[in-house]
Amino acid sequence: MYRNASSLGNLADADRYHEPLSIDADDTTALLNGLQRMILIRVVEEKIGDMVSQGVVKCPCHLAIGQEAPAVGVAGYVRKGDRVFGAHRSHGHFLALGGSPHGLLAEVQGKDTGVSRGMGGSMHLIDIPNGLFGTVPIVGATIPIAVGAGIAAKMDGNGDMAVSFFGDGATEEGAFHESMNLAATMKVPVLFVCENNFFSSHLHINLRQPDTSVCRYAEAHRVGWARADGNDLAAVRAVTKEAVEAIRAGEGPRFLELVTYRWRGHVGHREDEDVGVKRKDDLAAWKLRDPISRLAVALESLGALDRQQLKRYWTDAHSVVEEAWAAATHDGYPPAKALLSRVYSGTMARKH
Amino acid sequence: MKQAPVTTGYGAAIRDGFEYLLANHPSVFTIGQGLWSPWYVGNSMTDLDSQFGRERVIDTPVSELGCTGAALGAALCGYRPVVIHPRVDFMLLAVDQIVSQAAKWRSMFGGQVCAPITVRAIINRGGEQGAQHSQSLQSWFAHIPGLRVVMPSTPTDARDLLIASVLSDDPVLYLDDRWLYGLEEELPPIEERNLALEGPRLTRTGQDLTLVGCSYSAHLCREAAARLSANGIECDVIDIRVLNPLDATLLIKSAKKTGRVLAVDGDWRSCGMAAEVIASIVEAVDPRVMRAAPRRVTLPDAPAPTSSPLERSYYPTVDYIVQRGLALVGAQQETFE
Ligand SMILES: Cc1ncc(C[n+]2csc(CCOP(=O)(O)OP(=O)(O)O)c2C)c(N)n1
Numbered sequence: 001m002y003r004n005a006s007s008l009g010n011l012a013d014a015d016r017y018h019e020p021l022s023i024d025a026d027d028t029t030a031l032l033n034g035l036q037r038m039i040l041i042r043v044v045e046e047k048i049g050d051m052v053s054q055g056v057v058k059c060p061c062h063l064a065i066g067q068e069a070p071a072v073g074v075a076g077y078v079r080k081g082d083r084v085f086g087a088h089r090s091h092g093h094f095l096a097l098g099g100s101p102h103g104l105l106a107e108v109q110g111k112d113t114g115v116s117r118g119m120g121g122s123m124h125l126i127d128i129p130n131g132l133f134g135t136v137p138i139v140g141a142t143i144p145i146a147v148g149a150g151i152a153a154k155m156d157g158n159g160d161m162a163v164s165f166f167g168d169g170a171t172e173e174g175a176f177h178e179s180m181n182l183a184a185t186m187k188v189p190v191l192f193v194c195e196n197n198f199f200s201s202h203l204h205i206n207l208r209q210p211d212t213s214v215c216r217y218a219e220a221h222r223v224g225w226a227r228a229d230g231n232d233l234a235a236v237r238a239v240t241k242e243a244v245e246a247i248r249a250g251e252g253p254r255f256l257e258l259v260t261y262r263w264r265g266h267v268g269h270r271e272d273e274d275v276g277v278k279r280k281d282d283l284a285a286w287k288l289r290d291p292i293s294r295l296a297v298a299l300e301s302l303g304a305l306d307r308q309q310l311k312r313y314w315t316d317a318h319s320v321v322e323e324a325w326a327a328a329t330h331d332g333y334p335p336a337k338a339l340l341s342r343v344y345s346g347t348m349a350r351k352h
Numbered sequence: 353m354k355q356a357p358v359t360t361g362y363g364a365a366i367r368d369g370f371e372y373l374l375a376n377h378p379s380v381f382t383i384g385q386g387l388w389s390p391w392y393v394g395n396s397m398t399d400l401d402s403q404f405g406r407e408r409v410i411d412t413p414v415s416e417l418g419c420t421g422a423a424l425g426a427a428l429c430g431y432r433p434v435v436i437h438p439r440v441d442f443m444l445l446a447v448d449q450i451v452s453q454a455a456k457w458r459s460m461f462g463g464q465v466c467a468p469i470t471v472r473a474i475i476n477r478g479g480e481q482g483a484q485h486s487q488s489l490q491s492w493f494a495h496i497p498g499l500r501v502v503m504p505s506t507p508t509d510a511r512d513l514l515i516a517s518v519l520s521d522d523p524v525l526y527l528d529d530r531w532l533y534g535l536e537e538e539l540p541p542i543e544e545r546n547l548a549l550e551g552p553r554l555t556r557t558g559q560d561l562t563l564v565g566c567s568y569s570a571h572l573c574r575e576a577a578a579r580l581s582a583n584g585i586e587c588d589v590i591d592i593r594v595l596n597p598l599d600a601t602l603l604i605k606s607a608k609k610t611g612r613v614l615a616v617d618g619d620w621r622s623c624g625m626a627a628e629v630i631a632s633i634v635e636a637v638d639p640r641v642m643r644a645a646p647r648r649v650t651l652p653d654a655p656a657p658t659s660s661p662l663e664r665s666y667y668p669t670v671d672y673i674v675q676r677g678l679a680l681v682g683a684q685q686e687t688f689e
Contacts, residue, residue: 083428100392116460116461117461117462117463118462119461120461126462126464126465128464128465133425134428134457134465136452136453139444141421141452142421144419144420144421144424144425144449145422145424145425145428146422146425147422147425148421148422148423148424148426148428148433149429150425151426152426152429153429155407155426155431175417175418175421175448178413178417178419179418179421181413181418182412182418184423257441334462341463342462342463343458343459344458344500344522344548345458345466345521345522345548345599346521347548348547348598349498350598
């Protein structure tokens with residue numbers, strides 16, 4: 001797509017890419033499913049945001065509203081046997097891979113029925129049956145772990161791969177560079193997916209790195225890379241497809257830089273201001289780059305989607321989420337003994 | 353003619369452990385720096401790469417964090433990797449992966465998954481190597497719930513506890529000490545042990561004093577006990593073997609019997625393993641049973657020096673332990689302070 005590794009160019013311009021997507025090349029069923037999944041993620045996260053604002057959900061929640069397309073686009077090429085890792089902002093990854101809204105909503109309430117049985121909260125999500133092997137909030141920490149999962153996949157010899165989702169901030173960590181070098185040297189089947197949303201907490205990438213793009217790191221490590229509009233599901237799917245085919249063919253790791261933007265603050269529900277950052281004008285422009293409405297308009301103009309159906313996607317998502325939320329509120333908390341019984345396999349941890 | 357018994361050194365016993373694991377458990381692989389080098393990790397892995405292939409004995413770039421994380425990732429996918437750090441000091445670059453990732457993985461995901469990674473790090477002290485090439489840090493790591501910490505002091509344990517560590521479903525930090533590599537003994541046949549059932553072991557019995565140590569310190573304790581015995585003082589010697597989770601049962605029992613405890617550790621004093629040993633005893637034993645206040649012998653709270661006279665006074669010796677033992681039983685005035 002964009003072959004210049006040094007700069008984001010137009011993709012960084014909030015006033016561009018507001019028009020409907022061009023989707024002719026992709027499969028409309030996949031796009032319709034993707035649209036539905038993005039809507040579900042949006043609605044789940046809005047619910048979590050509401051509950052955070054009401055003080056009902058207290059664990060730190062990092063919402064990915066506005067960033068649904070990378071999760072859904074990549075998940076479309078994840079197959080059974082692959083191993084996916086995420087970070088602190090991974091509700092979308094969890095849901096995109098097929099995770100249960102109830103499991104997520106129970107987890108953010110610390111309930112025993114949560115995906116991590118109430119031991120993790122929003123930042124620690126796991127769903128092995130759907131390929132999500134873990135998300136953790138130490139920035140960059142799962143990048144080497146994903147490489148190891150890729151090494152395991154290579155040893156298994158089934159053509160499976162690992163996927164590592166992380167943000168632009170994580171590319172500033174040593175773990176990222178060690179992992180890229182190791183994966184390139186050992187030809188590990190791993191897909192590195194950087195969701196470049198310009199921010200690491202309160203700091204814009206301009207204040208953290210000498211360039212807005214992080215593809216240059218892939219180039220330095222001799223890892224094949226591609227960059228795409230991370231708010232364009234079709235574009236994300238296109239670059240993912242190519243990368244995944246190369247990985248499964250044994251060519252080693254690939255790196256994707258998907259340029260996107262988060263609509264909410266770094267943590268919590270606030271939209272216009274968070275950890276001291278006001279982004280009003282930028283945010284208004286970025287909302288016109290909404291991955292959901294741009295795709296919906298494009299599908300409508302192709303005749304693949306009508307107003308009724310779209311409306312149904314939203315109402316269905318809302319009812320799924322409300323039901324899941326209500327059920328999760330009635331679920332129980334982990335028993336007291338869980339604190340010590342879940343530390344070691346087979347034995348209790350020492351009490352004192 | 354009677355055959356001389358075949359003895360095996362501590363380093364060679366570790367190699368035996370790896371050979372057994374690689375030969376019998378296809379899910380085991382090893383990764384780290386120096387694994388293809390004949391000298392770097394001592395005589396503990398020689399030629400394993402040619403025997404088992406370089407896909408299972410992997411030498412890596414200088415990436416302690418990356419390799420430890422990668423080993424963890426493979427562990428989460430059904431393998432039993434051993435990541436090897438030629439020095440504990442270098443492993444510090446991987447502390448996040450050990451402490452915040454591997455040790456927490458099971459608990460933070462609700463006990464649903466396990467992370468059977470073994471991190472082997474070699475303690476390589478002395479020899480004027482100075483502050484950044486001499487650390488052991490077992491006290492740090494024994495502080496971490498979820499991380500089993502193993503320190504063998506004999507060749508048999510070096511082999512069998514390595515095997516048990518790798519076969520354990522929990523993350524294990526296995527620390528071996530180059531100063532023990534000269535020890536030799538006749539090894540019994542290999543038996544796969546459940547690490548969760550392994551713990552401190554009484555290696556000598558006596559009624560006057562309890563000496564407690566781990567790794568090289570346990571070896572020093574055994575030597576000191578032999579010398580003290582010549583002075584008429586009989587010691588219980590306890591080799592801790594598994595520092596975390598610590599099973600203090602044996603320590604408590606022995607302290608109740610002897611009423612005197614000397615805890616020896618080759619790590620620093622403050623918040624250290626020796627303090628943990630004493631605290632575990634003091635909490636459980638009626639003070640009226642104790643015949644003297646428990647004491648500890650540790651490194652002084654200073655980074656390792658390079659200069660050899662300073663180095664000589666830095667590390668606990670058998671002589672020093674003997675003197676502290678004598679002082680503790682009141683057989684002699686304390687001459688060291
Ligand atoms: C090792 C570490 N350092 C700092 C933090 C604090 N922190 C949490 S999220 C974050 C920003 C990460 O930015 P990025 O990787 O771009 O992800 P995004 O939040 O944009 O999704 C920081 C600095 C942390 N969690 N871990």
